Structures are given as structure tokens and as C-alpha cells.
Amino acid sequence: MAFTPLADLFHLFVPRRCGVCGATLVEGEHHFCVRCLMGAPFTDHPSAPYNRLLEHLRESVPVEHAAALLMFPKGSAWRRAVHDFKYRGHWRVARHCGEWLGGALAEGGGFYDVDVVVPIPLHPRKVLHRGYNQADYVARGVAAMLSRPCVSGNLRRVKNNPSQTHKRTSERWENVAGIFAVSRPEEFAGKHILLIDDVVTSGATITSAAEAILRACPGARVSVAAFATARYS
Numbered sequence: 001m002a003f004t005p006l007a008d009l010f011h012l013f014v015p016r017r018c019g020v021c022g023a024t025l026v027e028g029e030h031h032f033c034v035r036c037l038m039g040a041p042f043t044d045h046p047s048a049p050y051n052r053l054l055e056h057l058r059e060s061v062p063v064e065h066a067a068a069l070l071m072f073p074k075g076s077a078w079r080r081a082v083h084d085f086k087y088r089g090h091w092r093v094a095r096h097c098g099e100w101l102g103g104a105l106a107e108g109g110g111f112y113d114v115d116v117v118v119p120i121p122l123h124p125r126k127v128l129h130r131g132y133n134q135a136d137y138v139a140r141g142v143a144a145m146l147s148r149p150c151v152s153g154n155l156r157r158v159k160n161n162p163s164q165t166h167k168r169t170s171e172r173w174e175n176v177a178g179i180f181a182v183s184r185p186e187e188f189a190g191k192h193i194l195l196i197d198d199v200v201t202s203g204a205t206i207t208s209a210a211e212a213i214l215r216a217c218p219g220a221r222v223s224v225a226a227f228a229t230a231r232y233s
């Protein structure tokens with residue numbers, strides 16, 4: 001960690017703040033304050049093999065397991081943290097949230113037979129514009145905690161679909177049909193793939209990616225995990 005001393009010096013002058021409530025962090029707190037962590041809106045997914053998220057996703061694609069760590073609706077202060085790691089360059093927070101999610105999945109035990117962790121890709125043009133893919137960092141955190149490889153680049157986004165944010169559910173599903181492809185299907189064949197996104201809302205994007213893998217890769221199985229869900233607690 002070559003940059004630690006410099007970062008410490010920086011934080012002497014610029015206090016670190018909680019990504020949720022904005023309070024100044026004290027020593028030992030990382031990205032979020034203890035109060036926000038204690039009040040975090042946890043789901044029971046990591047330890048509940050049959051949960052509402054899995055049920056919902058299985059209506060459209062046969063996924064093995066599904067889990068989101070947090071469930072926050074519109075207006076939740078936790079949305080700010082995700083917004084920051086999506087749009088404001090806070091990739092360290094995304095990685096931290098990935099480790100948090102991965103730790104919960106490892107503890108829950110349901111994801112023990114995953115072979116590869118794969119982030120939902122952004123279209124290359126969007127990566128150029130934003131500078132990074134937040135799901136990459138969440139996935140790296142999960143992979144580290146599960147001691148599995150994180151593979152990005154094999155699942156590709158072949159269509160740059162418009163943002164899902166302002167779309168109705170029916171439009172979201174039309175919007176994501178056929179937007180993913182697998183470059184080297186043999187690499188995923190026969191493997192249990194854990195797909196990672198930062199937030200699952202309608203599930204349209206992640207099930208479209210799951211479909212692309214299941215269609216292209218013989219014998220592959222797919223599970224899904226996200227830092228948060230907006231609906232399925």
C-alpha cells in the first residue's frame with residue numbers, strides 16, 4: 001500500500017465522511033459510520049436460500065441462487081452511497097461494499113460451489129465516459145472474500161442500451177433483450193458463474209446477462225448477487 005502515508009496526510013486536512021449520513025468518520029471506521037452500519041437495511045438473503053429475489057428472477061430465468069445484501073427503497077440514505085460509487089468516482093467504496101457482500105455470502109454458505117465471479121459489464125463507450133465500471137469493483141470485493149477468480153471481459157455488452165433509470169418495468173425488459181454476448185463460451189462451459197451487479201431493480205439487466213451465458217455456455221449454471229435491491233427484501 002504505497003499510497004497509505006500520503007492518504008493519511010491528506011485525511012489530516014480533509015476529514016473522511018460517512019457515505020450515508022455524511023458524519024465525520026473516526027479511527028477504525030471505513031466509508032460508513034458505526035451508526036449507519038448498525039441501522040443498515042439488511043435482507044435475509046445470504047442465509048435464506050429461497051428468498052423473494054430468487055423467486056422473482058426465476059420467473060424469467062433458471063438461476064441457482066440469488067442474494068442482495070441490503071434492501072433500500074427510493075429515498076433511503078443508502079442510495080447516496082451507491083450513487084457516489086456509481087457516478088462520483090468512489091470506486092474504493094464499491095470495492096468495500098463488494099467485500100461486505102462477499103463476506104455475507106461466504107458466511108451464509110449457499111454460494112460455496114461458485115467457480116467464477118463475473119461483473120455485469122457496461123458498454124465500452126460508457127466505461128470511457130465514466131472511467132470505470134462500478135460492478136467490476138463490487139465483483140472484485142466479492143471474489144476476494146469467496147477466494148474465487150474475478151473474470152471480466154468474457155461477458156460483453158454488445159448494445160449500448162439507454163439508461164434504465166427512468167424506464168417503466170415493461171420498457172426495461174424490452175430495453176435489455178440481446179444486449180449481452182459471451183466471447184469465449186468454452187471458458188464458462190460447465191462452470192457455476194456468480195453474476196454481480198451493484199443494484200438489482202427490476203432484474204431485467206441481470207437476467208438478460210444470465211440468459212446470454214446459459215444460452216452460449218453448455219453446462220453452465222448462474223447465480224446472482226448484488227450489493228442492494230430496490231424491491232425484493
Ligand SMILES: [Zn+2]
Pocket residue numbers: 018019020021022023032033034035036037
Ligand atoms: Zn453514517
